[in-house]
Every structure is written in structure tokens, then in C-alpha cells.
Amino acid sequence: MSEDTRKPVIELVDIEKHFGAVIALAGVSFSVYPGECHCLLGDNGAGKSTFIKTMSGVHQPTKGKIVMDGKNMNFGSPRAGMEAGIATVYQDLAMIPLMSVTRNFWMGREPQSGFWPFKNMDFKKADEVTMSEMAKMGINLREPGQAVGTLSGGERQTVAIARAVYFGAKVLILDEPTSALGVRQTSNVLATVDKVRKSGVGVVFITHNVRHALAVGDRFTVLNRGKTLGTAKRGEITPDELQDMMAGGQEMAQLEGSLGGTV
């Protein structure tokens, strides 16, 4: 890949975030190119959540800058982030289980037909688009009217991802999308990530599972105690090295020894 000649879709430079006396982020730099999957790894408490919340506009950085298309961005709210094309799929998903897939997919952006005051929600269009967008992600829905609650965890993730992509996300942030899933569903979600990446969207994939990261990642950045431990390209780093960086070195190596390399 000729990443170095292309322009990143978003670039964060020396981001610091302080919560009172607590320094959650102490100068993190991170960039995403269109069509790449950049994995953000780190143990619990490393600052992953704070960092992606800063990227999406939930938090404002104490120091540092966010650049998109050569312009300095200042997201005052998640809404501003969304409008700039940054979509976040959170672990708790923002899906409503009792509502149908179509209703969830279009929630807040329902297409309308007819004339005032008899405007209908355009279910024909809504259903068609939902079905075809889901099919693009490799999921053939039984019917667009089925409740999201009847879908598996992986399928729900896919609805959320398909929704973000359809509504024009340039950067898709996935917050631990695989952490609660079984093996098969995980591979489905990873396949979805691959499809999204190929469509030109920049994906930020947050995980603490090295194997999941290596399966789809183009670049890997490890966070530890609010700092970047470095960014590596695919092929430049082994799973063991990644694992060690995440855990912060020795203890993990010792533990791995006693567990026979199973972690």
C-alpha cells in the first residue's frame, strides 16, 4: 500500500486529555487512511475509550489537534462529529431490540413520501435499502420487519455498521465489536470490517484481542497508560510482540510461560 503518499482521512496529533488531576491521554497521535483498518489495542484502562470519544466529539481534547482534509476540526458534540463523517458503533450498539431492522436502520433519518400533513414513512424504499445494504454485508435478512432482538449479536453489529456506512461515514469507529461474540459471529463481523474497508471507509478497530486485530488490521497502534507505544504496519510485528506491548512487558511474559503460551 502506498499509504505514505495518500492523505489520511483523519489525523489526530499529540492529543492530551485531562480529567481534573487525572491525565487520561498524554500525547497520542493517530491517523486513519481511507480504506485501511487501523487497530487500536490496549488493556483496560489504557485510554482507548477516552481516545475514541475524543475522536468522535464526545470529549474535547485538552491539547492537540484533529485534522480532516487539511482543516483543523473542533467537534463540540457527537453530532458535529457525525456530521463530519465520523460514525461510532458502540458496544451497547444503539439498537432497539423490540423495533424492526428497518426501523432501527433508519431511526432518526426516516425517508418520507406523500404530502403534508399525510406524510408517510416510505417503508418500500426503507425496506429495500435495508435489505440490500445488509446483503452487501453478507447477511440475508429473513424479512426487514423482523425485530432486531431476534438477530444474533454479530448480526446486530452488522446492522449498526451497515447503517453507519450507508449514511456516509468516512471514519467508522468500532468499539470492541467482537468482545462479546462467539467464534463464528466474530468471524462474520471481521468479514464485515473487511468489506467496509474495501469500500474506502477508514476503520478504527478497538480491541484487546490480538488475534482479532491481526485478522483484519493494516496498522496497529498500542496504547498503554495514556501513551502510544508505537504504530506498526501489518507484517512488521508478531502476535507475541503485540501481546507483550499491550500487557506492558514482563508480567505477561512470565504468565505466558506458566500457562504454556495459551494466552
Add this chain to the structure above:
Amino acid sequence: MSADKPMADERLAKVSLTKSLLQRPEVGAVVGLIAVILFFTVYADSRMFSLSGIMNFMEPAAQLGILAIAAALLMVGGEFDLSIGSMIAFAGIALGIPLVLWGWPLSLSILFAFGVAVITGAINGFIVLRSGLPSFIVTLAFLFILRGLTLVSLKEATGTTQLRGVKEAAGDSWLVEMFSGDAFEGAFTWLANMGWIDTFKNGTPKVQGIPVEIIWFVVLALAASWLLTRTRFGNWIFAAGGDPIAARNVGVPVNRVKIILFIFTAMAATLVATITVLEFGTADASRGLLKEFHAIIAAVIGGCLLTGGYGSAIGAMVGAVIFGMVQIGITYTNINLDWFQVFMGAILLIAVVLNNWVRNKAMSAH
């Protein structure tokens, strides 16, 4: 891919019949309605299902139904309104006092009453959303506040708990026709002349028309159902009740939706108030007592979840019909009237258990 397609179609054929039917929130209410009709066909006098018998139970069903439909939309939106019963009495004096004591024309008095409803509903909603308290508590407070205000104002104005003279003050405005009496009288006279419906000896039909509240009830049910199931606003109602945080995250104006629903509920109570005030010719401080619970019962029988995000306006309509049918139907049987409350409580319990079961069934099994 090609191997997947027929498989998906097979599943579609297998589940769609039973499951898509079970997925509808109204299914419990419809089953209940059939059961109640069967019960009264067996145990009640056959006059219950004559034309006049049907009008007899549809009239209270309609009055309750107007409330239940509004309560159902609000419940789907994730909130309760326990003040609707008191709102009926309060709106009654908001209509009666300007009309009778201040000498306002009927049209202005009705507008005034609905204006009061908009303000009351907005206050309810505003306090709930601002304080973050459960609407159950906030509107329970308004149950007492509105009832108390009604009593105080009526005693202040008339010295009693009732305001008479509405009919005289209203005169023969066309608005009286809209909110009281019967509709389609011409059609019923014609049907009587053709000998298709029962008449008295002198040839006038036993049922002279459809009581207007039934028309209001049906129109409102259809409109509310369309709003809920076919429009963008309806999707927002489901979203606001299902998960307000998720809804806000994708840009649904949750607060606006909920306040509109509170206003709509207060306006439905005012519609019932207008109908009863013009029908009886009085405004009364005790009117609408316990109606908030009856409306919620009808909505729950109709498939509304107490937790919000799920329910149906048509279901609430059916729930109200069940309510009216049981209430009036008992008078056509040998059963002591005091059993009515036992019946309604039992039906409520069965409905909730059934709805729960149906929903779990629909939501399980991928």
C-alpha cells in the same frame, strides 16, 4: 451465495404464518375479545348483541377508548399519565365556567378548554423530562392537583361541586352536534323505513343513530394507528420509548416527542370532557374518577408494554371495547354487577401474562 438464497426463503415460509402473527402486539387483545364475545353469547341475554345492545356497550367503550388510545401512544413513548382522569374534570370546568359563568360562546369555551389541556400536558411533560423523575410519580401528583383545583374552583364559582346550565348556555350551536347526540340519523331512519333495523311501534328506529363518541373513537383509533405505524413521528415514538439514549444518539428529538405525547393525552381527556359536559349538561368535580387506570388497563390489554417501546393503538381500541363489553355485558347476565371489577382485574392479569409470553416467543429463536 446461491446456496444461501433458497435456505432463507424456506425459513421465511416456515415462520411467517405463526410468528409474524404472534409478533403483532394486538394479538392478545383480539384473542381476549373473541373469548369475551363467546362468554357473553353463552351467558348473556341475546339482546346484548342486538343493535341497541351494541350501542349500549360501545358508548362507554368509546369514551374510555379515546383515553386509552392516547394513553397507549404515551406508553409506547415510554411514559405514563395518571392525571388523565382528573384532567377530564378539570377540562370540564375549563369548558363550563367560561361558557356558563363568563358568557363566552361555545366555540371559544371549547378552544379555551383545549388550550388549558395543551398547557397542562406540556407542564406534565416538562417536569418529567426536566426532573428525570418517573412520569408515574409526577403525574400522580397532578392526579391530585387537578382534581383539587377542580373542586376548589367549582365551590368558589357555584358553591357546589357541580356546574349546571351548560345546555342552555350552549344553545343550538353546530358544535353541540359534533360532540353530543347521534350521527347518521338520516341513514338510520332510512334503514328503519326499509325495515332493516328494529323500530318502535310508531316507526321511529330504536337506535336513532351512532353516538358521536363512537365516531370520534374510531377516527382517533385509525389516525393514531396510522401515526404510530406508518409515519416518521411514529418511529420516533417507538424509539423514544424503546431506548431514549440510543434514540438521542441518532438524532431523534426524544424530549419533543414525549412532550407532544403528554399534550395529546391531555387533549384526549379534554375531548372526553367536552363530550360528557355537553351530553349531561353539567360539569362535575367527580367526573373521570379512576379513568386513568381504566385507560392504562385497556392499553395494556391491547398489548402495550409497561416498559415502553412496544404497543398498538388498535390494540388499545380493542382493549377499550373489551372493557365496555364486560362492564355493560354483566347487566345482561344473572351475574351480580359487583363481579365487574373482579373480571377486569383477572382480564388485566391474563393479558399481561399472555403479552409477556407472546413477546418472549417472538423475540427468542433466531
